[in-house]
Amino acid sequence: MTTARPSPTDPRRRIPRTDALLAEPELVAAVARLGRDRVKRAVAAAQQRARDGVIAPEAVAADAVTGLPATATGIRPVLNASGVLLHTNLGRAPLSAAAVTALGAAAGTCDVELDLATGQRGTRGAGAVAALRDAVPGAGAAWIANNGAAALALVCAALAGSGREIVISRGQLVEIGDGFRIPELIESTGARLRPVGTTNRTHLRDYAAAVGPDTAFVLVAHPSNFVVSGFVAEVGIAELAGLGPPVVADIGSGLLTAHPLLPDEPDAAGAIAAGADLVTASGDKLLGGPQAGLLLGGGERGTALVDRVRRFPLARAMRVDKLTLAALEASVAGPPTPVRTFLDADPAALRARAGTIAERLAGDGIDAVAVDSVAGVGGGGAPGVDLASAAVALPERYAVALRAGDPPVLGRVADGHCLLDLRALAPADDDVLVRAVRAVA
Numbered sequence: 001m002t003t004a005r006p007s008p009t010d011p012r013r014r015i016p017r018t019d020a021l022l023a024e025p026e027l028v029a030a031v032a033r034l035g036r037d038r039v040k041r042a043v044a045a046a047q048q049r050a051r052d053g054v055i056a057p058e059a060v061a062a063d064a065v066t067g068l069p070a071t072a073t074g075i076r077p078v079l080n081a082s083g084v085l086l087h088t089n090l091g092r093a094p095l096s097a098a099a100v101t102a103l104g105a106a107a108g109t110c111d112v113e114l115d116l117a118t119g120q121r122g123t124r125g126a127g128a129v130a131a132l133r134d135a136v137p138g139a140g141a142a143w144i145a146n147n148g149a150a151a152l153a154l155v156c157a158a159l160a161g162s163g164r165e166i167v168i169s170r171g172q173l174v175e176i177g178d179g180f181r182i183p184e185l186i187e188s189t190g191a192r193l194r195p196v197g198t199t200n201r202t203h204l205r206d207y208a209a210a211v212g213p214d215t216a217f218v219l220v221a222h223p224s225n226f227v228v229s230g231f232v233a234e235v236g237i238a239e240l241a242g243l244g245p246p247v248v249a250d251i252g253s254g255l256l257t258a259h260p261l262l263p264d265e266p267d268a269a270g271a272i273a274a275g276a277d278l279v280t281a282s283g284d285k286l287l288g289g290p291q292a293g294l295l296l297g298g299g300e301r302g303t304a305l306v307d308r309v310r311r312f313p314l315a316r317a318m319r320v321d322k323l324t325l326a327a328l329e330a331s332v333a334g335p336p337t338p339v340r341t342f343l344d345a346d347p348a349a350l351r352a353r354a355g356t357i358a359e360r361l362a363g364d365g366i367d368a369v370a371v372d373s374v375a376g377v378g379g380g381g382a383p384g385v386d387l388a389s390a391a392v393a394l395p396e397r398y399a400v401a402l403r404a405g406d407p408p409v410l411g412r413v414a415d416g417h418c419l420l421d422l423r424a425l426a427p428a429d430d431d432v433l434v435r436a437v438r439a440v441a
């Protein structure tokens with residue numbers, strides 16, 4: 001068999017060579033962005049399409065560029081118009097501009113663990129720890145783990161992993177998120193679970209009867225994503241603190257101090273003031289920072305316990321990286337986080353934004369109207385809390401089209417409409433939202 005060679009007039013003879021294509025400015029830029037191998041594969045595929053006669057030889061460079069992604073990661077930014085402030089599937093808290101800048105500063109070589117004055121090894125994460133101590137009145141010590149689950153697991157392992165007991169109310173043996181069950185987590189650390197009371201009612205006397213020489217600590221776990229009402233009773237931290245053993249409060253959301261819109265959400269400062277020795281929480285829920293687990297110690301005993309926990313060998317396996325430390329410090333000490341801004345948003349301002357967006361879209365002949373809406377915290381926090389909001393209502397078919405758009409937009413389908421809720425969207429993104437809707441109209 002012989003391979004058919006193109007005749008001198010065959011357009012396939014005009015297909016540019018790979019090295020010539022890779023010298024085209026757009027493809028040089030793509031190599032810088034994505035790496036040579038990736039771009040070469042796209043070029044080869046485009047050349048093949050030209051050989052097959054699908055595209056003209058002159059179109060090879062443009063064709064190769066078209067199929068290439070904008071960045072070297074497959075993770076894409078998504079506009080959160082769902083009205084859920086902390087959407088776990090969207091990566092929970094969006095970072096502040098200050099935190100993003102901090103990420104950039106920490107991305108290269110940096111002094112995360114070097115004292116530049118002495119040239120000696122420095123304290124890793126000192127800035128983030130200091131920011132947390134400043135932000136939480138009463139916190140004498142702090143440590144940072146990979147996430148909230150890691151912080152709690154570490155406390156259980158370090159203080160009770162040798163088979164000692166963790167006393168907890170049956171009403172708090174909860175499942176909080178996919179794969180996160182408080183009782184299973186506790187037992188996986190080697191600690192023994194000592195449940196007290198009943199599902200709906202637990203009293204101080206139940207705890208008092210269970211506490212003894214085997215007790216490592218009393219755990220108060222916030223049932224973050226559901227509410228129980230009716231004939232219910234739980235015991236507060238202040239009363240438990242009088243029992244003797246340390247009290248550990250897993251508050252979950254990472255609210256550092258109380259927020260007026262969230263009266264039922266426990267906060268770190270409040271838990272410490274009530275007498276908790278240790279507080280564990282997430283960094284990427286209401287705190288509005290990167291994924292992290294906070295461990296805060298209150299009083300002398302809490303400070304000593306933080307020290308014990310962070311020296312426990314397993315702590316090394318849950319250590320956070322420099323990026324987390326930088327972003328967390330900036331989120332705690334810097335300007336208000338986006339989550340905080342969304343939480344504090346004025347509903348009238350949201351309505352005005354929805355009105356403007358709907359008018360702009362209607363001006364293009366798109367069936368858009370501004371409506372009142374109800375947003376929520378999400379991310380396994382503040383269940384049952386309704387946040388007054390405003391949305392742009394579009395025909396339902398937009399939901400799928402917008403999700404497939406560029407940038408993708410996640411709305412909410414309700415009552416046969418696609419609602420674009422503005423509570424969890426920065427005003428700076430309104431223009432992007434309008435363009436995204438126009439693009440799929």
Ligand SMILES: *Cc1c(COP(=O)(O)O)cnc(C)c1O
Pocket residue numbers: 147148149150152176177180221222223224250251252253281282283292293380
């Ligand atoms: C969310 C939550 C956790 C888990 O925290 P992650 O940061 O998701 O690991 C633990 N406890 C409570 C009460 C929570 O709300």
